[in-house]
Amino acid sequence: MKRKRKIRYVVLLVIGFALLNSLLLYFDTGNKVEQKSYVNEWSEPFTYDLVEKLETTGVFASAESNHVYFDKNEGSFRQFLVAPGDEISEGDGLYEYEVTNFSSQTASLKAEAKRLEEEIEAIEQYIIELESFDIPETDNGGSSFFSQDEAEEEDQPKTIETEFMKQEQIAEKELELAQKEAKLTMVESQLAELEAGGKTITVESPFNGVITEISESLQSPLITMKTTTLQVEGKLTESERKKVQPDMEVEIKLPNEELPEQPPLLRGTISSLRNFPDHVSVGWQSEYPFEVSIEGATENILPGYHASLSIITARAEEAVTAFDYLLLTEDDLFAWVMNEKGTLTYRAIETGLEVNGMTEVTKGLETGEWLAAYPRDQFRKGATFLTPIQWEDLYIKQIPDVSPSVIKKYGLMGLMTR
């Protein structure tokens, strides 16, 4: 029917028209057609301390290990005076041994004492001679009173210099004397001990610590002592090792059961980090041991306790940070910024550290600028942006609290736009 044909023509015409317009829009390269951008979600960068951590485990151990040795030639071993687990202070007796060559020992000690005494005497004599040494004054003999003054003046600097040299020598010798006297005292006490204790000598501990091992079979080292200061030891795998450097900070966390009076988190620094693994081989996994020195009290912690460690590998303090999904990674990094004029700009930025979905922006963004997040395909450079009403950000009860001029302005705006 004619009517139906007319309708069909009209419909086709309308569709064609719409299509033509759509094509014009689509191929609009010269931006002749003004387009706006719909932004559904946006966010702001903020200031944050970004911390990149590496998680690993460690065990508490003594910071220092000291060994005590026994030379079999000195005598025959008698007995240990300590057992593993004993806490030892400096001067406590560790073991006793019988002196095999008692007489030759005493003889040699006596001889040494005598020698020392003689040396001491000689030094003392020398010192006395030095002190009594008068710097001779040049003799002018028979000169008149006038010239005597002149000569004395000339001699003054020479006298002072020699006087100085003399005092220096005296000081040197006095020091040597003191050293010799100390040694003599030691030898005399050893001798006295020998003579008093018979043939047995007790060896005292030069260190503080706890005995961890005693070699009953008298292998070297005879006694192993560990200090009571603790450190944490661990191992890093190859990939972890690449990220860690000495002096990095470490957070030490004790497992859940809290020790009384012990804070759950300790801080430390990596005091040593080995550059070579325990075992180098193609087939073996390389492990690099490291040690962490602990700051803070560790009274209730015993060696052998395990802890989880977080090594802080990188840190950005007070960094301008943005969430990862806001930034675009193409060849350079970009972000869509909603600027103060109400348009979207495509800005190049430079970033730094990346932790946990947040990225530090080193150049190009400041806190408080708005970053458009979603939907990406609607973002156009230079386009005015429109945002829907965000339900979550609106408190209905407070709507009428806004100042009346704002109400008037925006209400009228709503009234008058098309």
Place this chain on the structure above:
Amino acid sequence: MLYSINLLQLLFRREDHLFKIKRAERLQNFWKWVVLLLATSILTYIWTSWVGLGMDPISVNATEFTRMEYEFRKAWFLIGRTAFALLLAIFVLFITSFVWWLFNNVPYNKLVIIQMNVLLVMLLERLTWIPLLVYAGVDWYVSPLSFGVPASYFTDIQWIIYIFGAISVFQLWIIWYQVRCLNYLSATKKHWIWFGVIFWHILLWAGTAALSNYDIFLLRIITS
């Protein structure tokens, strides 16, 4: 005779209903439909402004506001929009009918019925603007269903783009529809009806363009 208003039928089975309307002496459901249409208009505009249409002026200073302040301004914009929706509906239903009534010898309420469909189609046009903006970034004056796109290619002058953007396929249909109905109901000569309707629409388009061009300007004058 009693005519029960049925807009959809009027839309699609025009001839029959126009006949009934002409003959009718009383109209049923009149005010019910008016209220319904006002409500629909308000709802439509709430939807468009919820999505953010028309908020360009707010976006200009958006970064200065906190989130909450920004949303408040949008909320008040929306409230203003509902007022606009109301006014628009009243205008289309009653003012335009008044103009037709002045120049034609047709009872006023029948003209209002004609305009009801006009309003419906206009609301439909607004609804199309939502996906166009959200998914294609085009505002009303460059909708592919209007002449704004080609106008943008030829010129950069804003108000020309606005005028041509106001001329859309919906508007053309409305013109045709109004001419047809008026022709049927009234005794005026056909070319006068054409002239009157087109003239009225040109006025409306020019008014729209002027309003769109100068809305911020007027706003400043009013609020300062």
